[in-house]
Amino acid sequence: MDSFIMGLVEVAARPGMISFATGLPDNSLFDLAGVRHAVDAVLEEDGGCSLQYDSPTGFIPLREWIADRCGSELGFDVDASNVIMTNGSQECFDQLGRLFLNPGDGMVVENPGYLGALQSFSSYSPDFIPVDVTPGGIDLEQLDAALSCNPKLFYSIPNHQNPSGNSYSLDTRRQVASMIRDSGCLMIEDDAYGELGFDGRVGPTMKSMSPEDVVLTGSFSKTISPGMRVGWMVVPDWMVPMASKSVEAASLQSCTFSQRVIHRFLCKNDYDAYLVGLRNSYAEKKRFFLDAMEDALPDTVSWNNPDGGMFVWLEIPEGYDSMKVFEGCLERGLVVMPGAPFHVHGGGNAIRLNFATPTREQIIQGMSILAEVCRRM
Ligand SMILES: Cc1ncc(COP(=O)(O)O)c(C=O)c1O
Structure with missing residues (x-):
């Protein structure tokens, strides 16, 4: 498969x-027109810098924009240094697997879950502990039992899950936050579809409810362009040095040009x-x-x-x-x-x-x- x-x-x-x-x-x-304007502006105004290497953790103005949006829309305050840019949010899964998983480590995953992430984590040979997805989000009894096995990671999609389309209810979010807090398990909150709630965001982020225990992964793939490959992870302070080093070791950085074009697009348009x-x-x-x-x-x-x-x-x-x-x-x-x-x-x-x-x-x-x-x- x-x-x-x-x-x-x-x-x-x-x-x-x-x-x-x-x-x-x-x-x-x-x-297309908005992106074309952004491309022209980046080439004209940023010149050679737009085609140059940049900071390993990403283009600082874009990271600042994302940190501001975390405060205004996602319900938690972070510094731009907590935002680490990646080649699509898919790269985050590989990075997090590399940082936290050894063969045989327990990892809680939603059942069903996003196949691309499961494939990525599989490279590190964890023992997946499946927890069923329900119309209200996730089976809390099964999650409780899964967390008692001391897993290292818990990968979740609380908003408009791929593949089921289901979202966590507010009560489920609260209970998951309280279970994960101090559990020793790091939760990965994949927010790829969070901005695509038909009436706006469907609930508070898990990161806002338990900031130290959650890494939020985000992406412009579903809103601006998947081909530009601009994603990010928002990590707690304690993870910044290790995550920055790991991203640099894997790919030096994510694409300078795409990041600048997206940043210009965000600044020139009412997002x-x-x-x-x-x-x-x-x-x-x-x-x-x-x-x-x-x-x-x-x-x-x-x-x-x-x-x-x-x-x-x-x-x-x-x-x-x-x-x-x-x-x-x-x-x-x-x-x-x-x-x-x-x-x-x-x-x-x-x-x-x-x-x-x-x-x-x-x-x-x-x-x-x-x-x-x-x-x-
Ligand atoms: C739930 C989910 N997370 C992450 C991704 C990866 O997206 P990207 O790497 O383009 O940000 C996808 C892609 O379809 C997805 O459906």
Whole structure:
């Protein structure tokens, strides 16, 4: 399953293929004009510095912007020195695995969880301790039991989880914060979709509730551009020296030019207004997608109604295999993402659907393929 995602990205890109499978943002929502202006301004005003090496932990004005946003939107105050820029937030997982995991160490993960992160942590051979994801976030009893095994890390996506689309309720956040505090386990709060709540952020960050025990990872991939590869981690003071050294050793730094372009984009545009536009577009897309599901799919299958992000979680009846749905759809020109690869155990009857990437026409066509395959089963 190691290269399952990349395999799907390739298959999904084949001419004529409709994809509900990958985690790509909607191409048509990238602000090409805004980025072009930012690129021109960076080249003209910053000159050679824009193409030069820079600080290993990232472009300082961008780190200051992110630290300010942590204060204004994410509910906690940090210094720019706590913000360490990476090549997409994906790099954070490798860095954190490298820093904290030895083979056989316990690591709590959500079940299902984000496959890309699970693959990254796997390189350090931890023993994954799966905790089920529920509509309200995470199973608290299972989490309590998992924390009693003295795990080193707990990887979580409290907002609009990939793959399930679920978010932690306020009560779950409070209880998780109190469990994690002084547990000796470092929590990784992956906030990749946190800015994509259709009505704004859906809850306080875990980092604001337990600042010393949580590393928050963030990214501009889902809001401005995944191809520019600008992500970051916000670490507690005690981690700054080790994380800075580790990032420098791995890649010297993340891309100077992308960081400067994104910083210029943020300074020249009203980012909050821009986000409102993006959120509204995705909310509308989700409504259209769910309506199409309602119209086409048999009532033996069920799905959730996420309040942000990009994913809907579809369940077919227990005992049926979503891999077969995947294969049936593929034969007919639709790519969907079966649930099992996201799980440490179980998930064989689930399917992740991305409502953000396909056009409306593709949604209608794809849904009729999915409906036909489900009915045949
Ligand atoms: C939940 C989650 N975290 C992190 C990432 C990695 O994103 P990036 O490295 O582009 O910031 C993704 C990408 O799809 C994701 O879905």
